[in-house]
Amino acid sequence: MDRGSLFQQRTAAVVAAAAAEAEEVDRDARFPRAAFDAAREQKLLGMLIPVEFGGFGASIQDVTEICYTLGRACASSAMIFAMHQTKVACLVRHGAGSRYHQDLMRRVAVEQLLLASSTTEGQNGGNIRASAAAVEHDADGISLTRNATVISYGAEADGIVTIARRANDAAASDQVLLAVTKDHYTLARGQGWETLGMRGTCSAGFELKIKGPAEMMFPEAYERIHAQTMTPVAHLTWSSVWAGIAAAAVERAQRFIRKAARGAGGQMPPGAAHYTAAKMSLTKLRAMIAGHLDLYAVHEYDERALSSIDFQSAINLLKVQASELAVETVTHAMRACGLAGYRNDGEFSIGRHLRDTLSAPLMINNDRILANIATASLMSAVPTTLRD
16 A cells, blocks of 8 residues: 555544534534544654654655645644644654654654644744743753743643743844653643634643753754744645635535535526635645645755745745635635525535634734745845746
8 A cells, every 4th residue: 555545544534533523623612632532543643753763754745635634624623733743843854863852753653642832922923933931051951931822732732842042141033942741841721712713723821831851952943943844834734724624615615506506407506606716716725735845845955945035935925825815715615605604504504614714814924924025025036037
């Protein structure tokens, strides 16, 4: 059996579990436990871990396919999976030379540990390239206290990957990444999570306190990790999740249009034009993600190319464009279904899909990304030919 077929079979079990509890996860804003019990059983939480450390040695393409497929079933399950895999990708690429991080890779693969992310803190508004909290160093190791306004699925995770200033006298942008397991941190619940969509991500706020060995810090500076892995993998996997949600909405619109046309003797209902628009925008969204996956694959091990203004602008614009296009696609799908899509209690309901996609431009704010890109783009030449 080839690797693609292997992952398809394993994904099918997770998707079935996620779909069965999706409505309840959304309604009760609870962690999708059945989906992640299945993911652990299928060994998918460690799929990116190299074979020599107990994983499958999967590629980013393998992961994004699962994000898309899972997004069709349950947005919260898919987003949690995407966030976890982003942290694992950082561990794989930037922890290979560290015994601590190699041991953690083995644990993720064998024990199927779920890793959460803590990047937002205090009043920084989601600017993850500036940290307030600093790592404290002493003879026993390191400690860190962080006002984490959001830690998605933090209460359910087996470990947390977080960023901080390197030391008390370090600049806000002089950051390190830490991978910490439960035995080295505590969480005190702060702000709750009562939101319009992505309710099952359980992205509450916590005071995060860490104490443990200095080896928890990645050997590389966060600046490099952010450019080479954190940003591209996050934006590729998130976009795949949003595309999956959009695809589920388009599928419902298709079923509605077919049913309405059959009932009218083949005459298209008024929403047919919106269905066409939804299908076209989904095609554009999928093509955009595929193109950026190819771009990342070409430059995946070229540190200079990954850090370039052109690549960083492109991968950040993917997040912006994909998030906006996902909302547009789902909105067209709802309008194709009319009142049947607007209702919350029918087979063609698209309310949950719309609420979930509306998180996409907001949770990591598109306006901030566009402002940052505008500044960087002033340093980049405008192309003089069509293809170069």
